Amino acid sequence: MRRTIVAGNWKMNGTLDEAKALMETLIPLVNHCEEADVVFCPPFIDLALAAQMLQGTDIALGAQNMYFEEKGAYTGEISPAMLVGAGCQYVILGHSERRTYFGETDADVNQKVVKALQHGLKPILCCGENQAQRQNGETLSVVEHELREAFRGVSADDARKVIVAYEPLWAIGTGVSATKEQAQEVCRTLRGVLGELYGGAVAEDMRILYGGSVNAQNAAELFGMPDIDGGLVGGASLKAEFAQICHY
Ligand code: PGA
Numbered sequence: 001m002r003r004t005i006v007a008g009n010w011k012m013n014g015t016l017d018e019a020k021a022l023m024e025t026l027i028p029l030v031n032h033c034e035e036a037d038v039v040f041c042p043p044f045i046d047l048a049l050a051a052q053m054l055q056g057t058d059i060a061l062g063a064q065n066m067y068f069e070e071k072g073a074y075t076g077e078i079s080p081a082m083l084v085g086a087g088c089q090y091v092i093l094g095h096s097e098r099r100t101y102f103g104e105t106d107a108d109v110n111q112k113v114v115k116a117l118q119h120g121l122k123p124i125l126c127c128g129e130n131q132a133q134r135q136n137g138e139t140l141s142v143v144e145h146e147l148r149e150a151f152r153g154v155s156a157d158d159a160r161k162v163i164v165a166y167e168p169l170w171a172i173g174t175g176v177s178a179t180k181e182q183a184q185e186v187c188r189t190l191r192g193v194l195g196e197l198y199g200g201a202v203a204e205d206m207r208i209l210y211g212g213s214v215n216a217q218n219a220a221e222l223f224g225m226p227d228i229d230g231g232l233v234g235g236a237s238l239k240a241e242f243a244q245i246c247h248y
Pocket of ligand 1: 232
């Protein structure tokens with residue numbers, strides 16, 4: 001049985017004070033959550049505080065990005081070892097906002113996945129189509145391509161540690177979620193591709209999330225679909241509503 005996972009992607013929200021207040025609200029509501037593994041992914045600057053505040057809880061910590069080099073002259077970047085040192089177990093990689101606004105390529109995402117795994121970080125690997133691609137019937141080929149590229153050179157043992165997140169761009173931050181049937185269709189396809197790459201047993205063990213306007217109203221029906229193992233939550237992760245999603 002795959003255990004549900006709900007990760008909150010805070011994006012570029014939260015000064016240190018705001019992060020503290022948000023965690024003071026959320027921690028008592030989602031600690032020891034029976035329904036799901038819970039992950040907070042705050043901005044880099046809030047990670048150290050979050051690690052401190054999450055001590056003694058079973059809430060995990062994740063970052064929203066990292067660079068694939070070990071260290072050196074990469075101004076403004078954050079290394080995998082820094083994330084591990086700050087207490088992260090997870091790292092979101094290949095989010096569409098990184099791909100769209102910061103020019104991340106499939107090859108970048110692949111290098112990041114490989115490097116994160118070398119450091120014992122569990123990637124939350126995002127893929128998804130934009131509106132035009134969906135309208136042109138390209139959804140499944142787009143996500144399949146992104147998935148195959150991201151897993152280049154990753155062994156089956158390592159692949160098991162990756163969490164895949166299907167995030168259609170048209171559903172992110174728009175208030176218009178994919179329907180449960182749309183999300184299920186893509187997540188099932190992704191699992192099929194993972195099966196081709198790593199065998200059915202590995203694919204069955206891997207967790208695949210849906211992300212894009214997940215809220216307290218739609219979480220239960222989305223997470224109830226056979227190939228959807230939880231959610232990557234943006235906007236609603238900044239409110240007490242996140243707890244309702246975790247306890248869907
Ligand atoms: P949203 O964002 O829940 O605000 O749509 C999801 C995401 O981008 O991870």
